[in-house]
């Protein structure tokens with residue numbers, strides 16, 4: 001599918017965006033191994049989260065669809081999952097594969113996880129290794145490094161795991177396996193990654209404790225909860241950047257998750273000169289949320305790196321667009337993880353933004369962008385990566401003439417309705 005985008009005039013709008021992808025995945029997985037019925041409101045009906053639903057159904061869990069974004073998960077308790085009679089297909093979803101692997105490591109049966117071309121190229125040793133240390137048997141292609149993964153779980157020991165990468169997926173896989181370990185399992189990460197698993201495990205009654213960069217968990221049962229999923233700040237980011245790069249625009253995105261481990265994008269947009277205002281702050285299932293208003297007055301370049309990176313890891317493609325629209329230079333460092341996402345995002349965004357005439361250089365672990373050019377609409381590729389497709393569409397807002405994004409159907413992975421929300425800005 002092609003997505004066509006035209007330059008955007010200054011506008012003043014309030015938008016809503018779909019539920020948070022990370023929190024939607026976790027609510028289904030924890031609901032599946034809790035006791036009782038977990039209800040989920042504002043579930044993200046994106047392809048990745050449906051992959052998680054499909055997998056837990058194969059494990060014997062009943063999931064009732066009460067509406068397009070309302071689910072009930074009939075939990076089977078920690079030890080109630082059943083051996084699936086076929087392989088489980090996670091599609092494009094790294095979160096499904098890595099977090100579910102943690103749960104499956106605790107099961108006394110055999111399971112096989114596979115997915116699409118992209119996920120079968122992404123590194124899996126990072127979760128297979130700690131799960132093996134806990135006593136699970138995990139096999140994979142390439143000497144255990146790539147999916148398909150075969151997991152024969154059960155009888156886990158607790159470990160103290162020092163992960164070399166600040167990754168919520170690694171941390172979560174170990175913590176979920178820790179629910180089945182003998183003793184206290186701990187994970188220490190080099191910088192704080194998103195902590196939705198820790199927050200949700202605590203809400204479900206797990207004995208979990210975080211001290212600085214170390215989180216510890218004890219085995220024990222979970223109790224079903226009622227979850228209201230906040231809007232996804234990673235989806236909101238596209239419209240926040242739209243508000244920031246279109247001079248004179250004022251955009252409000254309502255009911256967005258504001259977990260501090262995810263709000264790096266707001267810090268950077270403020271540093272770049274955007275006016276960011278938060279109102280109507282509330283809490284939902286232990287997660288802060290609120291309305292975000294952004295006003296564009298022209299941006300300036302920024303330096304982005306260090307412990308900020310895990311707090312905006314998924315926003316780097318769209319931040320590259322903000323940097324191209326800003327005056328001056330932006331340097332992004334410490335972001336080599338982007339090379340092993342749904343696509344090689346550093347290479348993909350540099351290649352695509354150059355089509356508009358942007359001056360953007362790739363470094364081993366980041367990007368160097370010279371902003372402030374006059375950009376021309378372009379024909380772009382999505383690399384079958386939802387965030388690259390949406391970032392290219394955003395660049396079309398500040399380029400002269402039309403922009404076309406090929407392969408835009410992948411946007412449904414995380415943001416069903418993106419094209420319609422974008423189109424509403426022109427009405």
Ligand code: S3P
Nearest residue numbers: 022095166167168169170313314
């Ligand atoms: C996610 C964690 C991040 C992020 C991904 C979702 C999660 O990956 O990029 O989109 O839900 O835990 P890493 O933890 O591997 O950095």
